[in-house]
Amino acid sequence: MRWVSMTYDHREHAGNAGDLWKHFLLSAAAAYLLSTSDHLVYAESHAGYPEYRLEPDGEWRWGIGRCWQLRSEVESPYFAVLEEMNGDQLLRYPGSAQIVLRLGRTLGRRVLAELWDISEDVGKSWRSCPGVHFHLGDGFSGVMKLLKISAPGLLLIDPPSPEDHDRAIDLLTEAENRGWSAMSWHIMDNVEFPECLDLHPLTFHDVGLEGGRWRGCIVAVSSGDVILRRRLRSCAERFRSTLRRLVAGQDVV
Incomplete structure (x- = not known):
């Protein structure tokens, strides 16, 4: 079956404020889980490209661009990955799965990534990446099947539309029932959660x-x-406090 890609293209949004928050927490969760085992199964329901070029007028300026120069104030595997990719000048931004894969290599752990997307171009971009099994198709149903046959791991759900909220919550619930740790990203838009x-x-x-x-x-x-949930709560609060103290009121870079 040939899948037709949605019009949404994350290349326009890479590194924006939503990515900043999602990837800060994802990297904290991945680093903790990788520290407790010699390998990690990582699944992503709606994967993007391995990395993105940050254009001069991109949305990243209002996200990661607002706090890049302040990264020394925050000890986080998120900033460690970005520095490994870029050095001092921020030019490239990793996709979610790339963050987890790079953390695995840094920590000497094996990451087995199961990624879904309906874009053939996205699939081609992952072909040369070791440890990645890309599935061309619907990530909601694909991950649901994976949960029933795979050893537990870390799942990221990043729905392409706010209309997918309920399906994402169903996956979160099933993942925990199967022993997984799961994260789902949502726009703050009067949505309800269990x-x-x-x-x-x-x-x-x-x-x-x-x-x-x-x-x-x-x-x-x-x-x-x-322990993971406690760590994420602590990391989230510290990062929010740091952003309020150091970033709010600054001019955009």
Whole structure:
């Protein structure tokens, strides 16, 4: 079957305020899980390209661009990955799976990545990447099947549309039931979540970031690992406080 790609293209948005929050928390979760085992199964329901070139007028200026020069103030595997890719000058931005794969290499751990997308071009971009199994197709149904046959790992759900909210929550719930740790990214748009989930909201303007027509985003987390959930809550609060202290009120770079 030939799948037709959606019009959404993340290349226009790479490194924006939503990516900043999502990838900060994803890297913290991945680094912790990689530190507890010699390998990690990583699944992503809607993968993008391995990396993106940051254009001079891109949305990244209002996200990672607002705090890049302040990265020494925040100890995070997220900034470590970006520095490894770029050095001092920020030119390239990693996709979510690339962040996890790079952390695995840095820590000497094996990452087995199961990625889904309906774009053939995205699939081609992952062909030469070791440890990656790319699936051309619907990520919601594909990941649901994977959860039933795979050893538990880390799952990222990044729905392409706010209309996919309920399907993302279903995956989060099933993942935790199967022993996985799962994260789902959502636009802050009057959506409801089950009480069992940990919610990590970020209102962009409050911390000196800009998100265009969106006022903020939420990363929802489900996991039976109490230590992981506690660590993510602590990391999220420290990062929010740092952004309020150092970024809010600055001019865009």
